[in-house]
């Protein structure tokens with residue numbers, strides 16, 4: 001890419017196109033006429049009628065169209081990238097994250113940090129995990145890179161809180177163990193493709 | 208700024224049609240690497256013998272398929288790296304390596320620095336044609352530091368090779384895996400080399416060579432460093448971080464005088480604690496081998512919250528009234544220069560016992576030989592095929608000198624003579640042609656006289672030496688039968704061309720140091736034996752060159768990491784905190800006569816010596832501003848710190864810092880004293896010597912080094928001593944636990960000096976050996 005366009009700092013020679021706009025009112029009388037002609041359009045009454053009709057429908061015919069937020073919440077598309085959730089394995093209930101650190105590495109805002117250790121079962125254990133939601137740009141890379149479908153974007157889009165820290169630790173994001181039966185397999189960003197079965201190859205093992 | 212190796216015996220070869228220069232007799236692989244050309248290779252280790260375990264380094268040389276790691280270049284050789292057949296072999300080899308390899312890259316500590324991954328991708332392995340039932344392979348902890356995951360091991364034998372050819376312990380070997388036999392059809396259908404390699408791989412696994420589950424070795428961790436996959440990992444490091452998260456800080460190990468190249472690898476401690484912490488130490492393992500102290504003794508930093516103004520004011524006051532500064536050799540050249548400036552400007556006396564002893568010895572040697580410094584470095588020693596060692600406990604004093612001694616036996620079909628009063632049962636296992644002289648304390652001169660007799664041109668010897676050369680008598684005094692020795696010496700000398708001698712601390716702390724230095728000069732003048740000296744501690748050589756040290760001093764003393772009335776300490780236990788070696792930048796002078804830079808791995812918030820200098824005399828802004836002012840007349844160069852390189856080149860050239868300049872002048876004939884028995888010690892003797900991996904207070908502070916401060920003795924001796932003893936010297940006594948060192952032989956016991964607070968130097972005085980009375984308590 002050439003840098004010529006950045007080097008031309010002479011703004012005056014560029015081609016501006018003038019829009020063909022009506023002239024603004026010249027004096028007080030003209031301005032008054034403009035206000036009057038804009039206000040007394042019959043559409044005003046059309047609008048009033050629509051509002052009245054909907055009010056009657058909603059109140060007396062049971063056709064309410066607004067949701068009672070925050071008591072009611074609209075379902076959100078799986079494509080939406082809200083606060084992260086950490087999923088568990090359905091069978092064992094163990095958290096899925098293996099501590100590979102790929103999410104930490106790929107994170108574009110550099111906001112994931114994790115501590116790992118060698119546990120009693122000779123496995124890598126995630127001893128702590130955190131996302132700094134003050135920096136997260138909800139790009140979804142972490143969910144996309146995760147080889148275990150462990151970290152996903154959940155449906156929790158309300159990110160107002162006294163402290164962002166209150167939902168940024170591992171246990172805040174992890175499916176509560178008593179809600180395991182409610183855990184949804186994630187369909188959104190980073191989920192396996194619908195035709196994954198066709199693409200998968202068996203590891204050649206002799207047993 | 209690299210020192211170019213002399214272009215001796217360079218020949219021309221052609222690789223893929225392009226002409227290159229190569230050293231005669233070099234392996235094809237090394238010649239290619241020196242010319243920055245890539246040939247796939249897994250099992251080969253520079254400086255060790257080729258094992259032909261992987262066979263991936265196949266190339267075609269003059270129309271024949273050869274293994275580039277063990278075929279040597281010839282003038283005009285034409286080499287092709289890839290032929291269709293070789294590519295087929297290589298791909299098959301990589302497929303075989305991938306058979307049953309656990310799919311746990313996600314958690315593996317190699318985290319992307321994996322040669323198995325790299326070559327699998329490099330050779331485009333995208334399908335698997337082979338299969339065999341897997342064998343259960345257990346994970347084991349071989350020692351306090353070694354963790355072996357047999358499942359991940361590809362049996363490239365790099366670990367066993369480095370342990371045998373470089374380290375000398377030979378503590379691990381390949382053994383039977385008990386795996387299934389290969390399908391018969393493979394023999395006919397598979398590429399030949401891949402089949403042969405698989406056949407061997409399928410049968411073997413690595414295990415401690417002593418038949419137990421534990422290696423019982425030097426715990427150097429070099430096997431961990433060379434492992435191309437995540438099979439060998441340090442227990443402390445395992446699963447704590449990914450390699451890519453670590454920041455690498457090029458540095459110089461500051462524990463002993465080898466001054467090895469290392470990288471400190473750092474990362475924040477945890478989520479809650481964001482201060483940087485060192486997670487591990489790595490090295491350029493193809494060109495330098497570390498010991499356990501360097502690899503595992505890294506967390507000795509002095510964490511300081513901030514500048515303690517009050518302590519600083521007191522320190523300045525203390526310096527103003529100080530008569531003496533007492534310090535150790537764990538100090539940079541720059542700081543040594545600061546202390547020297549203090550001496551020049553304020554008249555304080557400088558005390559550093561180990562460096563002073565070495566300085567005196569170097570002076571004696573220069574006066575006798577005319578050389579400003581010893582003439583050989585340990586790289587040159589490593590290239591010889593007959594090596595001798597006098598006056599050093601090779602296993603404890605300097606790991607790299609020991610590695611050189613061992614490597615010569617293994618790689619150069621070498622031979623060796625080992626003179627030392629303390630028996631050692633590891634050294635004789637280095638090779639078949641080693642003679643151990645377990646002589647009496649005080650007979651070091653006789654050892655040198657014997658070496659002179661064996662190797663010198665007798666016509667060139669001064670009379671005072673000549674008249675002492677009665678071989679039979681010398682051998683008898685040193686405890687050898689002359690006929691038997693003559694026979695084995697003949698065998699040792701077969702096909703030997705180059706000779707080297709390493710000498711150590713016993714000779715510097717010696718009543719006859721002057722005479723010994725003269726004998727060394729005589730040996731050099733009259734023979735082709737190259738002599739290298741092992742400085743006693745980390746930067747003893749630098750201190751000896753930079754500082755004008757005093758023998759004795761009295762009065763108000765400042766101790767810098769040493770005893771004193773006011774103590775500056777990088778251990779956190781002094782009156783004013785100082786940065787430790789991994790928290791400061793500067794240069795160190797190592798035993799290879801090389802001035803190498805080291806960088807700060809961890810932050811330090813307190814005062815430095817340079818701040819005190821600024822108050823007392825004058826000082827530039829940074830410590831490293833002193834670097835170009837190191838004394839040129841002593842061989843240092845006027846180069847800015849930031850211009851010092853710290854790397855190895857692909858051909859193995861050490862491009863770290865610079866070499867000291869040395870000068871030679873004419874001197875007259877050397878007159879040596881006649882040997883007399885007055886220095887010979889008999890009876891109960893203690894030797895001032897540290898256990899392996901312990902060198903100073905800093906190694907002692909590190910959590911992975913736990914060799915205790917105690918009385919070390921051979922197994923037999925320990926049994927007669929009991930559990931805990933008092934050791935009485937002429938001028939004091941110590942109470943110590945008795946610890947068995949299974950590699951020691953004989954009756955002499957070792958008392959460590961790594962704890963400066965114990966003031967061991969005072970007890971031993973001017974010798975490393977003292978008569979003592981040991982009583983059980």
Ligand code: SF4
Pocket residue numbers: 106107108109110111112131135136137138139140141142143
């Ligand atoms: S969504 Fe993007 S910015 Fe947020 S944690 Fe994941 S990778 Fe980082």
Ligand code: SF4
Pocket residue numbers: 096097098099100101102103104142145146147148149150151
């Ligand atoms: S990428 Fe997934 S499995 Fe890996 S550390 Fe992140 S959440 Fe855990």
Ligand code: SF4
Pocket residue numbers: 359360361362363364365366367413430433434435436438439
């Ligand atoms: S442990 Fe590592 S270095 Fe040793 S044979 Fe196995 S893969 Fe090679």
Ligand code: SF4
Pocket residue numbers: 353366369370374376377378379422424425426427428429430431
């Ligand atoms: S730690 Fe060192 S001595 Fe022990 S097995 Fe490994 S290479 Fe050999």
Ligand code: SF4
Pocket residue numbers: 460461462463464465466467496497498499500501502605606607902
């Ligand atoms: S202690 Fe000595 S041999 Fe060991 S790594 Fe450090 S400098 Fe090298």
Ligand code: FES
Pocket residue numbers: 247248249250251257258259260261262263264265274275276277
């Ligand atoms: S590198 Fe040559 S056989 Fe392995």
